[in-house]
Amino acid sequence: MGLTRRDLDEIAGIVESKIKNIMNDDNLQKFADKIISNISRKYDEIISDLKLEMEELKNNNKKLALGNDNLEQQARLKNIRIFGIQVNESENLRSVTLKIIQEKLKIKSVNDSDITKYHRIPSRNINNDGSKPPSPPAVLMSGSEWLPDEEQEQEQWDVLFGDPKISSISSEHASTYKTGNGTSTNCLLLPKGAKSEIWAVKTSASVERPRYVIVCFQKSKRDNAEADATHFDNTSIVSIRLALNGEYWPNERMQLDFAKQDYTLAYYNYTRFYSSYSHSTEVHPILDYGEFKQHALFVIDCSRQEETMKSSTVDIKLEIEADKGFPADTKAYCIIVHDGLLEYFPLTEVVRTLI
CATH class of the missing domain: 3.30.70 (Alpha-Beta Plaits)
Incomplete structure (x- = not known):
C-alpha cells in the first residue's frame, strides 16, 4: 500500500519538529559540551603518554650520560x-x-x-x-x-x-x-634554628681546584658516649649547592624532601662518587636507599670544570638549606678532594x- 500525499506531509512535519527540538540552544550546548569532553579526555590521554615518553627519554639520557662519563674517565x-x-x-x-x-x-x-x-x-x-x-x-x-x-x-x-x-x-x-689529588677537611657549627646557611669554606690556590666536595652532618655527637660518632645524621636537608668563584654546582637547587622519600638525586650522586673518582664502572654503595635517608652524605662532583677559566685563587662556598631549623649542636663537615700538582x-x- 503506497503513501498518500497526506502521509508524506505528516512525516515531513514530524521530522521538521524533531530537527527543531535538536537544534534548540539547550541541545546544541549539550552537544558542544559532549564534544569538548571527548576532546579534553583525548588530550589528557595524549599528555599522559607524552609524560611517560619524556620520563623514558630522561632515563635513557641519564644512561647515556653515565656511559659517556665512563668513556671519558677511561680515556683520561x-x-x-x-x-x-x-x-x-x-x-x-x-x-x-x-x-x-x-x-x-x-x-x-x-x-x-x-x-x-x-x-x-x-x-x-x-x-x-x-x-x-x-x-x-x-x-x-x-x-x-x-x-x-x-x-x-x-x-x-x-x-x-x-x-x-x-x-x-x-x-x-x-x-x-x-695519586694526583689531595684532601682537606673543614667543620662548621650551624646556628640553632636557622633554615639556611652560606658557608665560606675556604679560599685556595687555583692549582688546588676542588674536584669533589662531600658534605655531611652530625647532631650532638661531641662528648656523648652513647652516640655513634661513626654515623652521620639527617638534618632534613632541602638543597646543598657549591659555589666556586660564583659558579654553581649543581646549577639549580636540589629540592629534596626526605619526609616524602624524594632524595633520588642526592643518592645518585653518592653512588656515582666511587666510579667517577676511581675511573671504574663498578658501583658498590655501602648505604642502600633506605639507610641513606638516616645517614646522608651529599657528594658534589665538580671535576668537569672549564679548564680555560683561569684564576689565581678559588673561593669555595656552600649554600645549605633545610626544611626545618638546624637542631642545637649540629656540625657540618666538608671534605674537599682537590688537584695536586x-x-x-x-x-x-x-x-x-x-x-
Missing part, C-alpha cells in the same frame, strides 16, 4: 702530560716521551707502537706584560693501557722520589704526586712543587 687514563721538554727543530717527540717512560718510570715493556698520539700544547699562561712565559710548551701523549700494577707502581715512585735532586719533597707531596723537568731531572 691513557693521557700523560710532560713539562720541560725543550723545543728542537729536529725533535722526535715519540722517542723523547718513550725514553722518559722507560728510564724514569722504569716501564720497560712500553714500546714505540704503544704511543698512539703525541703533540705539544701551547701554554695558556700570560705574563703581566702580555708576553708568554719562556718555558717550552708541554707535550701531551696518548697510549694504550700499559699502566703498571700496584706493586710495580710503588717501586717506580720509590725510585723517582729516591733521586737526591728531588729528595726535599715531603712524603705528603709525594703521595699527592702519586708537581712540575717535572726531564732534562734536569728536577721536580718543582706547585702546591
